[in-house]
Amino acid sequence: xxxxTSLTLAEARKGLADKTFTSLExxxxxxxxxxxxxxxxxxxxxxxxxxxxxxxxxxxxxxxGEGGPLAGIPLGIKDLFATxxxxxxxxxxxxxxxxxxxxxxxxxxxxxxxAVMLGKLNNDEFAMGSANETSCFGPVGxxxxxxxxxxxxxxxxxxxxxxxxxxxxLCMGATATxxxxxxxxxxxxxxxxxxKPTYGRCSRWGIVAFASSLDQAGPIARxxxxxxxxxxxxxxxxPKDTTSVDIPVPDYEAAxxxxxxxxxxxxxxxxxxxxxxxxxxxxxxxxAAWLRxxxxxxxxxxxxHTKYALPAYYIVAPAEASSNLAxxxxxxxxxxxxxxxxxxxxxxxxxxxxxxEVRRRVMIGTYVLSAGYYDAYYLRAQKVRTLIKKDFEDxxxxxxxxxxTPATPSAAFGIGEKGGADPVEMYLNxxxxxxxxxxxxPGIAVPAGKDPQxxxxxxxxxxxxxxxxxxxxxxxxxxxxxxxxxxxxxx
Amino acid sequence: MSxxxxxxxxxxxGDWEMVIGMEIHAQVTSNAKLFSGASTAFGGEPxxxxxxxxxxxxxxxxxxxxxCVRQAVRTGLGLNAKINLRSVFDRKNYFYPDLPQGYQIxxxxxxxxxxxxxxxxxxxxxxxxxxxxxxxxxxDPGKMLHDQSPSLSFIDFNRCGVALMEIVSKPDIRDAEQxxxxxxxxxxxxxxxxxxxxxxxxxxxxxxxxxxxxxxGGPLGTRCEIKNMNSINFIGQAxxxxxxxxxxxxxxxxxxxxxxxxxxxDKGETRSMRxxxxxxxxxxxxxxxxxxxxFSQEFVDELKAKLPELPDQxxxxxxxxxxxSAYDASVLVAERExxxxxxxxxxxxxxxxxxxxxxxxxxxxxxxxxxxxEGRDITDSPVNAEQLAAIIDLIGEGTISGKxxxxxxEIVWQEGGDPRALVESRGMKQVTDxxxxxxxxxxxxxxxxxxxxxxxxxPQSLGWFxxxxxxxxxxxANPQSVNDVLKSKLGx
Numbered sequence: 001x002x003x004x005t006s007l008t009l010a011e012a013r014k015g016l017a018d019k020t021f022t023s024l025e026x027x028x029x030x031x032x033x034x035x036x037x038x039x040x041x042x043x044x045x046x047x048x049x050x051x052x053x054x055x056x057x058x059x060x061x062x063x064x065g066e067g068g069p070l071a072g073i074p075l076g077i078k079d080l081f082a083t084x085x086x087x088x089x090x091x092x093x094x095x096x097x098x099x100x101x102x103x104x105x106x107x108x109x110x111x112x113x114x115a116v117m118l119g120k121l122n123n124d125e126f127a128m129g130s131a132n133e134t135s136c137f138g139p140v141g142x143x144x145x146x147x148x149x150x151x152x153x154x155x156x157x158x159x160x161x162x163x164x165x166x167x168x169x170l171c172m173g174a175t176a177t178x179x180x181x182x183x184x185x186x187x188x189x190x191x192x193x194x195x196k197p198t199y200g201r202c203s204r205w206g207i208v209a210f211a212s213s214l215d216q217a218g219p220i221a222r223x224x225x226x227x228x229x230x231x232x233x234x235x236x237x238x239p240k241d242t243t244s245v246d247i248p249v250p251d252y253e254a255a256x257x258x259x260x261x262x263x264x265x266x267x268x269x270x271x272x273x274x275x276x277x278x279x280x281x282x283x284x285x286x287x288a289a290w291l292r293x294x295x296x297x298x299x300x301x302x303x304x305h306t307k308y309a310l311p312a313y314y315i316v317a318p319a320e321a322s323s324n325l326a327x328x329x330x331x332x333x334x335x336x337x338x339x340x341x342x343x344x345x346x347x348x349x350x351x352x353x354x355x356x357e358v359r360r361r362v363m364i365g366t367y368v369l370s371a372g373y374y375d376a377y378y379l380r381a382q383k384v385r386t387l388i389k390k391d392f393e394d395x396x397x398x399x400x401x402x403x404x405t406p407a408t409p410s411a412a413f414g415i416g417e418k419g420g421a422d423p424v425e426m427y428l429n430x431x432x433x434x435x436x437x438x439x440x441x442p443g444i445a446v447p448a449g450k451d452p453q454x455x456x457x458x459x460x461x462x463x464x465x466x467x468x469x470x471x472x473x474x475x476x477x478x479x480x481x482x483x484x485x486x487x488x489x490x491x
Numbered sequence: 492m493s494x495x496x497x498x499x500x501x502x503x504x505g506d507w508e509m510v511i512g513m514e515i516h517a518q519v520t521s522n523a524k525l526f527s528g529a530s531t532a533f534g535g536e537p538x539x540x541x542x543x544x545x546x547x548x549x550x551x552x553x554x555x556x557x558x559c560v561r562q563a564v565r566t567g568l569g570l571n572a573k574i575n576l577r578s579v580f581d582r583k584n585y586f587y588p589d590l591p592q593g594y595q596i597x598x599x600x601x602x603x604x605x606x607x608x609x610x611x612x613x614x615x616x617x618x619x620x621x622x623x624x625x626x627x628x629x630x631d632p633g634k635m636l637h638d639q640s641p642s643l644s645f646i647d648f649n650r651c652g653v654a655l656m657e658i659v660s661k662p663d664i665r666d667a668e669q670x671x672x673x674x675x676x677x678x679x680x681x682x683x684x685x686x687x688x689x690x691x692x693x694x695x696x697x698x699x700x701x702x703x704x705x706x707x708g709g710p711l712g713t714r715c716e717i718k719n720m721n722s723i724n725f726i727g728q729a730x731x732x733x734x735x736x737x738x739x740x741x742x743x744x745x746x747x748x749x750x751x752x753x754x755x756x757d758k759g760e761t762r763s764m765r766x767x768x769x770x771x772x773x774x775x776x777x778x779x780x781x782x783x784x785x786f787s788q789e790f791v792d793e794l795k796a797k798l799p800e801l802p803d804q805x806x807x808x809x810x811x812x813x814x815x816s817a818y819d820a821s822v823l824v825a826e827r828e829x830x831x832x833x834x835x836x837x838x839x840x841x842x843x844x845x846x847x848x849x850x851x852x853x854x855x856x857x858x859x860x861x862x863x864x865e866g867r868d869i870t871d872s873p874v875n876a877e878q879l880a881a882i883i884d885l886i887g888e889g890t891i892s893g894k895x896x897x898x899x900x901e902i903v904w905q906e907g908g909d910p911r912a913l914v915e916s917r918g919m920k921q922v923t924d925x926x927x928x929x930x931x932x933x934x935x936x937x938x939x940x941x942x943x944x945x946x947x948x949x950p951q952s953l954g955w956f957x958x959x960x961x962x963x964x965x966x967x968a969n970p971q972s973v974n975d976v977l978k979s980k981l982g983x
Binding site: 081082088090095098100101102104204205206207208209211212213239240241242243319320322323325326327329331332333342346366369370371374378 | 543546547548549550551552553554555582584586587588591592593594646772774775776779780781782
């Protein structure tokens with residue numbers, strides 16, 4: 001049954017519809033794979049009983065011809081999504097054994113469409129990180145290794161569990177969230193496809209908040225088509241999230257295979273960094289060539305405020321986080337460390353419950369919002385954000401349909417290799433992705449090749465607001481040209 | 492600011508003037524909370540009106556309750572204030588166990604309502620206009636319960652997330668009387684509008700009062716803020732105490748420290764809560780979970796068109812239509828219920844143009860007087876508007892005299908019943924039959940020949956005859972007829 005795990009979601013859907021296998025068989029195959037891959041530490045909570053119950057239910061519906069668009073498809077859920085009756089921690093000690101009495105809008109839409117939950121996936125604590133090393137459950141292993149090396153590499157972050165599990169064929173797809181690159185960077189590190197849709201496309205209701213104005217849910221999948229299928233179920237207006245947008249969700253899958261002929265693709269010159277590794281440069285050029293040969297027109301564009309994006313992001317995101325994380329105070333749920341008075345209770349709980357990176361960002365955020373610093377930091381960063389947004393708007397106004405960039409400045413690195421001395425070294429991972437969150441645009445990362453050590457690399461396509469379909473069409477062109485990549489199993 | 496004179500306080504160095512500004516927190520009348528669907532009902536079991544949003548469960552998001560926005564706009568219109576078509580919700584960050592999110596959603600830089608003004612009536616026909624700085628909407632926190640256990644504190648989140656309007660005045664208030672009248676007027680306006688029930692005992696209307704003192708007309712002094720007062724009388728007491736405290740410090744050569752104080756009603760004094768140095772840095776910033784609050788001018792116009800008549804308008808109408816004195820009119824309109832009662836009486840009157848003013852006198856003097864004496868409220872008056880209107884009709888049409896009417900009022904108060912039927916059944920009808928009156932007059936003149944002779948020289952003694960005739964008729968004789976008959980018979 002192990003080959004069932006190597007199917008794409010689209011192939012599995014066909015197999016289920018044709019009764020070649022059942023959802024229960026498909027689910028069991030993945031549950032076995034999860035069990036065999038515990039060394040990767042991708043799952044922080046396995047829910048096999050629930051998975052089998054859901055699979056049986058899906059089988060019954062498929063038999064009656066009532067299966068939804070994702071009927072019987074086993075998925076992993078990032079631990080940032082509240083799942084009713086199933087422990088949800090955001091991989092933070094401070095949430096302890098928190099079990100929500102509610103289901104996030106995004107996951108409930110997946111279950112509505114027949115998907116099966118395999119369990120909860122590891123992530124950086126409160127989604128703060130780019131290597132999945134800040135999780136209270138420990139780091140996640142990337143199924144990819146450098147050729148001839150036994151060193152375990154990071155899968156990227158914060159959706160490291162999602163990316164690792166999808167790449168290692170432990171689930172057919174996974175939910176993820178992206179605040180500054182947390183879907184696209186791990187997708188690039190693991191040769192999976194990840195899309196961060198337009199801000200407002202998916203409901204944030206029931207997703208543990210990191211930075212509310214930047215957070216957006218999206219899928220990590222094995223192919224562009226799979227990502228399109230998943231996003232269709234995840235997206236949609238939700239009256240419970242007033243920042244979600246009330247426009248119809250298109251059939252994203254229909255965009256797959258659609259001609260990109262005549263599309264204008266921007267190559268932003270500011271993304272050509274000094275000292276950019278040759279393999280990234282080469283990959284970018286190849287991506288451009290593939291799109292050109294598919295009929296797209298390549299044009300150089302300018303996004304002049306790009307260099308301010310990362311510093312501005314590291315003001316806005318921590319500012320919002322410092323406020324969003326204030327609710328974890330030991331009073332109502334989660335961890336409580338007693339103290340002599342309420343102030344001590346707060347201090348003890350939060351010192352014990354939050355990891356170092358979260359504490360750092362809460363402190364940065366508190367600082368930039370404080371009296372006397374607000375104007376110099378937060379307000380200025382918001383102005384920069386407006387300029388970044390305008391850069392993209394100007395670009396799109398000139399008829400550009402999408403922008404092609406590398407997804408990351410390098411391939412995956414070893415656990416503990418980066419950011420130990422200087423956190424900025426880690427933050428630089430998001431250099432190509434944060435602009436997209438700051439502007440609220442959709443961005444997709446698609447596997448496009450390998451570096452000289454055999455590690456996967458990805459390209460990013462950035463689209464106009466709510467034009468995810470364009471990204472799927474273009475992403476498919478890259479996927480067709482570059483092929484799909486599967487890691488050699490070592491676990 | 493009008494030029495109404497205000498109270499100055501005497502110090503050892505001369506007169507001092509108080510400068511007072513107020514922040515009123517008024518609970519919005521709505522069925523559901525500001526950002527959740529949980530009930531706002533008062534008095535539920537602790538934590539029985541709490542949603543996932545109210546207690547800030549992970550991943551929960553606020554969704555604005557449009558009714559609360561409408562109520563705030565209505566209130567703004569009632570305060571003659573500028574309505575801002577675009578306003579922004581901000582987070583006010585601080586840690587306290589009754590604040591689950593770790594921040595209060597409020598409006599900081601862009602409130603929904605801007606500048607306005609309120610006309611405040613004072614004793615002796617004086618009035619003063621108090622400027623409104625702004626009105627914004629925010630969440631109420633929960634309630635700490637410290638008396639449930641010797642070692643633990645509990646929290647009731649029923650109140651948490653209920654919508655409040657914070658109404659900030661300009662520092663236009665000059666003494667305790669004005670402050671009390673201002674709160675009374677705001678409360679009245681909101682009760683007319685139905686936007687806040689004004690129940691101070693339940694904490695649905697609370698005031699923070701900023702007090703400073705200065706030499707009359709001089710530069711502003713340093714202010715202290717007295718927090719969270721829920722009684723109009725306490726507000727007056729606290730202001731007087733606080734102003735005198737400040738004067739004493741300044742006159743002793745000291746300086747006022749800007750601080751937050753608390754009023755202790757038992758001791759009648761204010762005490763320091765925290766100094767400026769201990770003040771929170773609230774780290775306000777726009778709430779990224781909520782879009783800016785935007786609505787159209789049409790939305791405002793529609794609310795404006797449907798506003799009820801407010802006390803000032805009502806007062807003007809009462810004066811113009813029924814010739815009421817400004818004072819009487821303001822007494823009637825001060826409480827919405829009183830005005831409603833008076834207007835119901837008017838509706839039931841047979842001739843309201845003739846008797847409208849008399850009805851006002853009756854409501855104010857007889858009814859309010861009697862209610863006050865028994866400590867009862869207009870809403871549970873034993874004499875209802877219909878009964879009172881009937882009594883006034885009986886006077887107006889000349890069926891009973893004013894004196895008999897008071898007896899009749901007492902009977903209705905005690906026993907209830909239809910006043911007109913009571914007048915019939917108890918023989919209280921006024922005698923207007925001239926021959927009957929003439930007979931009584933003749934009898935009394937015959938019995939008092941000396942006095943009858945004196946009347947021509949002392950016309951004022953006619954009153955004595957009137958009294959005698961009324962007494963003999965059991966009060967039922969029509970006083971005007973008695974007067975006329977006496978005059979002709981006595982030749983005056």
